[in-house]
Amino acid sequence: MAKEIPDLVVEARAGTGKGAARQARREGKVPGIVYGDGKDPQPIQIEFNSLLTKLRAGRFLSTLWNLKIDGQDDVRVVCRGVQRDVVKDLPTHIDFMRLHRNTRVNLFIHVNFENHEEAPGLKRGGTLVIVRPEVELVVTASEIPDHITVDLTGKKIGDTIHISDIVLPNGAKPTIDRDFVIANIAAPSGLRSEENEEAAAEA
Numbered sequence: 001m002a003k004e005i006p007d008l009v010v011e012a013r014a015g016t017g018k019g020a021a022r023q024a025r026r027e028g029k030v031p032g033i034v035y036g037d038g039k040d041p042q043p044i045q046i047e048f049n050s051l052l053t054k055l056r057a058g059r060f061l062s063t064l065w066n067l068k069i070d071g072q073d074d075v076r077v078v079c080r081g082v083q084r085d086v087v088k089d090l091p092t093h094i095d096f097m098r099l100h101r102n103t104r105v106n107l108f109i110h111v112n113f114e115n116h117e118e119a120p121g122l123k124r125g126g127t128l129v130i131v132r133p134e135v136e137l138v139v140t141a142s143e144i145p146d147h148i149t150v151d152l153t154g155k156k157i158g159d160t161i162h163i164s165d166i167v168l169p170n171g172a173k174p175t176i177d178r179d180f181v182i183a184n185i186a187a188p189s190g191l192r193s194e195e196n197e198e199a200a201a202e203a
Contacts, residue, residue, distance in 0.1 A: 005076065008054075008065040012072070013043040021093065032094035034067065034077060039098065044069065051091055055082065062107045062134070064144045067096065076141060078105060101142040106175055108134040110147040111182060121157040121185035128152070130183045135163065136175045145169040150182060160184040 013024060013031060020043070021031040029045035054060055060079055067077045077096040085092050099105060111133055116122055135148065148166055155161070161182045163174050174180075 005064055005066045007068050008046070008077075009050075009068045010044040010046045012069050013045040016043050025092070030091050030094055032096065034075070034096045034098060037075075037098035037100065042069075044096075046094065048091070051094065055091060059110060062109060062144075064099070064141060065096070076101070078107065078141075099141040101140075103141040104138055105141060106136055106138055107144060108136050109139070109145055109172075110134055111150060112147045113150045113152055113183070115151055115153045118153040119155040119185065121155050121159060122152070124157060125188040126157040126185045127188065128183060129186050131181050132183070135182070137168070137172045138175055139169070139172045143169060143171055145172065148172075155185050157185050157187045 010032070011029070013020060013029075015023075024031040024045040025048075027045075028048050030048050030051050032044045032046060034042040034044055060082075063078070065077050065079070067075045069075075076099045078099060079094060080097045081095040082091050083093040084090060097105075111130070113128065113130070116128070119126075119128075122128060137145075137148075139145065148168060150161055150166055161184065162179045163176075163182060164179045166182065168174075
C-alpha cells in the first residue's frame, strides 16, 4: 500500500536572504529551504511552473518526496510549508524537512470510499456524506500510505463510519485520540418524510 516515492528536482541556491530570494523569483523560480536531520539548512530553488502544477494536483504536503539536487545525494523530504502571495495566492517560498526512513511524521492521508454498489443505503437513494476526505495520521517515512480505504459494503441508511471501522496501515495511527466520524449515510429527503409520517401514524 506504500506509494512509490516521486522525484522532486530542485536546484541548489547560492546565497540566502531577501536579495537572493528576489533574484530566484525574477528567474522564474521559487526559493526554499531544506532543513532537519541534524544537518545545515540547504537553500534551494524550484521551477515556478513545475511547483505550481504539483501543488494544484493536490496532496503535495502529504507526499514523501525524493529530493534531487545536482551533484548531491538524493534525500527524502516532506513539505512543511508553502508561503503564498496574499493577493495572487501563488507560491513565494517553500520549506522541506529531511526524513530518515524510520522518522515518524504527521501527514494528512486521503480517504477512498469503495463498493458503493454494495451499500443498501445508497441503493435506496441515501447520500454518502463525507465528513473527513483526509485524515491526519502519524506514519513512518518509509511506509507512507497513498490512501486509506472505507468499505461501504452492507452500509445502511443512518450508518455512521468511524475511524475505528477502518483498517489502518501497519504503524499508522490517528493524531486524534477519540473515535471520530469519517462519513455517514443520510436518508434522502423523500424517505425521511415518509418515515416521519409512519412514526406519526404509529403514535
